[in-house]
Amino acid sequence: MNIVVPIHRVQDAESLVAAGADELYCGVFTKDEWCDSRGSGCVNHRSEVFSNLNDFSQLRRLVKKAHDLKIPLSLVLNEFYDDDKLCAAMEQVKQAYDCGVDAVIISDIGLLRYVREKGYDVSVHISSCANVFNSHTRAFYKNMGASRIILPRQLTREEIGSICAGGGMEIEVFILNERCFYVDGFCRFQHGNITKRLGAATVLWHFNMWLASAAAVIPRKILQVMHRYVVNHDHACCFPYGIEDGGEPAFRPQKYFNDPRSFLYACGACALRDLKELKVSHVKICGRSMFTERIRNIRFVKDAIALSEQDIPQGEFVAEVRGLAQKYRKYCGDQYCYYR
């Protein structure tokens, strides 16, 4: 079982691979796209500049580094496009192909058709945003030329098993971080850049190229606090809410659809053994915008996979994984659990 890990800075590749990453994935959000698409998001599902590489020279360097380290790199293009945005996405495919990426992660059927019709020799991975909830949809994407399906977060183990049973495709599931209450590919909340409450601060956070560069030198603890503050108040994933109480809605800020902590630190490690039996081939560590804990995350999943391969009773395995979670300072409990 391979670990798929996000990356947003070229210089991180070696340390991520050394920690145990078997594959890397990244997005690209160039300055031109940033200027053009201000207010409408970028061509992947992360509108924050710092969650992405910022030009294709970085991608070229990253591809070379990844291939030197003998691991594949995927480019994320997991949005849905009208013709204007499709042009930008097609340009990214072309550039990424020239750079030598191994795969593109796609959710738009139009873009998938474009990649296959133009004969780009790259693998196509179907994003979780494309919402493959059944084996028929898996077969549909296989017929369209995809080689891997990334399953949505909300499936049960049994449903994952039924999708895997058809065979013939790699199956990837989420294993760590960012478990949203909403089904990602069906969510119409706009993510980022439209908050009123934080106004300019959020615009800075999402779009400031300088901040993207500065992120490399800002202490990570501070970045984490900044990130959490913006995520909590700008992303619909973690909005606090109140239920209407006899007329006027009563706002109770202590209530969250996604508690920010369980959203950020979700985990499915104790299901690894089942996932392997179900023929899941890849597990994904989520969070292209996460700055901290990345090495610790990979080591934790790597160790948990090693444990899952040992010949020990299931109860003992789960207890050992919980011990690992403590060792790596990960949260464990119902509200954090991907595959309870």
Add this chain to the structure above:
Amino acid sequence: MEYALNIQHIDQCDLWDDRYQRIYFGDEFCNENIPSVDDTKRLMDFCSQHALRMTLVTPFLTDRGVDAYAGIVRLLSGCQGLDLEVVLNDWGFLPLCRESGVKISLGRLLTHQPSDPRLGTHRRPGKNISEKWQRIPVNTYFTAFMKEQHIERIELSNTALGVAKEQLDEMPFSFSLHVPDVYLTLTRYPLFSGRDRFKIFSGSGASLPEEIVIAIKNIETPIFIRKNAFFYKNPHFEAYDGEDHPVDRIVYTLYP
């Protein structure tokens, strides 16, 4: 203009009156709320009795859901004289629809129409970004694919921001507009079923009404939750109700 009534249960047929020439039947968002074959037969009888056209609405589907809806579509497609249409919200269900020869309409879950209510109120000085948000993310390659698959219609929400008429004019499809509920997002299971692995409500959800209005910080528009889906209301659709507009069907969702 064709007017349709959208119902989720057979007992909502009582809401029909002769303003509506078509009935949408089924839940577009919840794969736990699958109509029974018996209820579907009863609706077919109702439609034939009142000379109505019928649209079967399907949500995203697990394998169990595909099997259940496959039975219903086979039943309906075998009926002589029934002009059946299916609203498709899961690509895995497409081959079965094609095989059955029913008309296919692209559902709101697959249309990916931007509908965040904050988009309607957000403006940057000197920049009107709303036009971008009025466009649905359907591109030339996707259009060609849909035509190949004989998908002839697209379902739209009546978003606060409106729809780019010029984009719709250029597309080789018919369009339906759903009012007054504007779809916003959904969760896997109905929120109060207790099946999601989230700690949402500290108390029992059993006493809560079917439709719950909530306030979300940063969103001025009241949001309401029905089963597993989130909506806001926009009852104004006068702009679409003209002869020359590509929207040629209005679909009402009424509640008793």
